[in-house]
Amino acid sequence: MNKQKGGLPISWFIFGFWAMGALNTTGIVSENSATQIVSLSHLLMAMAMAGLALNVNMVAFRKAGMKPFTACLGGTLVLIGVCYTAIQLFL
Numbered sequence: 001m002n003k004q005k006g007g008l009p010i011s012w013f014i015f016g017f018w019a020m021g022a023l024n025t026t027g028i029v030s031e032n033s034a035t036q037i038v039s040l041s042h043l044l045m046a047m048a049m050a051g052l053a054l055n056v057n058m059v060a061f062r063k064a065g066m067k068p069f070t071a072c073l074g075g076t077l078v079l080i081g082v083c084y085t086a087i088q089l090f091l
Contacts, residue, residue, distance in 0.1 A: 024034055
């Protein structure tokens with residue numbers, strides 16, 4: 001994430017996601033290639049999540065206590081519930 005002078009931070013990877021979605025929608029990329037790219041994206045996402053987890057400072061995490069952990073867990077459960085409900089309503 002980069003921060004522009006005097007502005008909001010910009011997550012440039014979102015533009016990459018948008019561009020790849022637009023490219024896939026046009027039909028230029030074959031279905032076989034799109035399937036392989038999706039498989040590669042799963043691998044890259046797993047690597048990114050592992051890298052993020054390896055950078056967690058467990059000492060600071062323990063010092064923060066249970067309140068932030070509980071808030072995060074609660075938010076995650078609410079998000080799961082909202083997503084599950086949306087899927088059930090729209091599929």
